[in-house]
Amino acid sequence: MLKTSNTQPPTDTVRVSVIGAGRMGRHHARIYSSLADCDLIAIVDSDESRRADVAAEYQCRAFASVREMLEADIHPKAASIAAPTVHHRAIAAELFDAGVDTLIEKPLAPTVADCHAIIQHAQRCDRILQVGHSERFNPVVRALAQHCLEPHFIEVQRVSPMTFRSIDIGVVLDMMIHDIDIVSHLVGSPIKSVAAVGVSVLSSFEDIANARLVFTNGCVANLTASRLATKTERKMRLFSTDMYVSADYHKKAGVVIRRTANQEQLDRLKTKIHMGEVAELADLDYTELVNYEPLTIEDREPLQVEIEAFISAVRHRTAPPVTGTDGLRAVDIAEKITESIAEHAWQSVP
Numbered sequence: 001m002l003k004t005s006n007t008q009p010p011t012d013t014v015r016v017s018v019i020g021a022g023r024m025g026r027h028h029a030r031i032y033s034s035l036a037d038c039d040l041i042a043i044v045d046s047d048e049s050r051r052a053d054v055a056a057e058y059q060c061r062a063f064a065s066v067r068e069m070l071e072a073d074i075h076p077k078a079a080s081i082a083a084p085t086v087h088h089r090a091i092a093a094e095l096f097d098a099g100v101d102t103l104i105e106k107p108l109a110p111t112v113a114d115c116h117a118i119i120q121h122a123q124r125c126d127r128i129l130q131v132g133h134s135e136r137f138n139p140v141v142r143a144l145a146q147h148c149l150e151p152h153f154i155e156v157q158r159v160s161p162m163t164f165r166s167i168d169i170g171v172v173l174d175m176m177i178h179d180i181d182i183v184s185h186l187v188g189s190p191i192k193s194v195a196a197v198g199v200s201v202l203s204s205f206e207d208i209a210n211a212r213l214v215f216t217n218g219c220v221a222n223l224t225a226s227r228l229a230t231k232t233e234r235k236m237r238l239f240s241t242d243m244y245v246s247a248d249y250h251k252k253a254g255v256v257i258r259r260t261a262n263q264e265q266l267d268r269l270k271t272k273i274h275m276g277e278v279a280e281l282a283d284l285d286y287t288e289l290v291n292y293e294p295l296t297i298e299d300r301e302p303l304q305v306e307i308e309a310f311i312s313a314v315r316h317r318t319a320p321p322v323t324g325t326d327g328l329r330a331v332d333i334a335e336k337i338t339e340s341i342a343e344h345a346w347q348s349v350p
């Protein structure tokens with residue numbers, strides 16, 4: 001396959017493997033095999049036909065388990081774990097013990113306890129651990145990160161039709177976890193309280209959920225996730241004292257509306273409103289008080305940007321952009337949300 005990396009020709013390549021050859025693992029394999037500074041040497045999957053398929057497509061070795069790969073004397077320097085979340089901890093332990101830096105798909109693990117165990121194991125083995133919160137690398141989120149946001153309120157809608165994938169976990173760990181990570185990252189303050197509601201319709205876990213998160217700095221986030229919708233929508237609205245942001249991750253578009261009026265103009269305006277002189281304001285052009293700026297979006301595949309960042313951390317021994325602690329924080333908040341959903345069990349009015 002043609003290598004299409006935008007990086008400089010490397011002096012040496014990073015030998016990588018992918019654990020899990022399902023929907024996400026195939027994307028990881030495709031991207032690694034396209035990068036000039038990586039050499040995809042092995043794919044591991046307990047399912048024979050899946051691993052054979054991916055190995056044939058990307059011309060690498062195939063193994064049924066990490067142990068089988070290591071016993072065959074195949075030692076990658078880095079690996080992605082894209083197996084089901086319940087297996088992340090056990091697979092990561094084998095890789096860290098073998099000295100392999102690891103990118104683990106989101107969510108880091110199904111429980112906070114497992115997340116702690118994974119982080120501690122990586123530290124003991126002095127390995128790089130990155131968590132695959134790929135939406136952090138969504139071009140819209142990257143464009144937002146260029147602005148000094150200081151959000152006071154954030155609203156996110158993430159809905160899509162049922163795909164019957166990842167139904168071993170609820171919609172909070174499956175979909176809302178993306179927004180939990182992005183919102184926590186943007187707010188940068190710990191959680192103070194959580195109130196959530198959810199219903200299980202098709203799976204044994206919640207399929208629709210809404211959570212109101214209050215952060216200790218006063219910011220409030222209202223997150224809705226559904227895997228039972230008839231359309232796909234991923235929208236964020238955010239406001240602070242000085243700006244309003246509307247972003248659409250799906251359509252890859254957004255606008256920042258910033259207050260441009262100076263303090264004197266605003267004080268004059270507030271005095272008029274206070275004095276009830278609102279009739280005079282009818283002639284005022286509101287658009288002169290604000291500035292509309294479309295988000296500048298660099299349209300690159302989020303997973304590719306994520307994997308390039310991981311390989312860079314591996315090469316330079318630097319902290320990855322999404323750390324184990326970030327992954328833990330997201331799972332911790334997700335756990336609080338599902339606990340709140342359980343506490344708010346709905347009762348019909350007699």
Ligand SMILES: NC(=O)c1ccc[n+]([C@@H]2O[C@H](COP(=O)([O-])OP(=O)(O)OC[C@H]3O[C@@H](n4cnc5c(N)ncnc54)[C@H](O)[C@@H]3O)[C@@H](O)[C@H]2O)c1
Nearest residue numbers: 020021022023024045046047082083085087105106107134
């Ligand atoms: N970043 C994202 O946007 C995103 C999207 C979907 C899923 N995910 C995450 O990616 C991971 C995989 O999800 P998926 O949708 O690709 O699942 P999938 O079911 O399509 O694939 C998982 C693969 O892992 C294999 N497997 C199971 N146990 C294994 C083991 N012990 N060792 C090796 N292989 C094993 C299965 O045979 C299967 O081929 C999950 O953690 C999921 O939460 C992330």
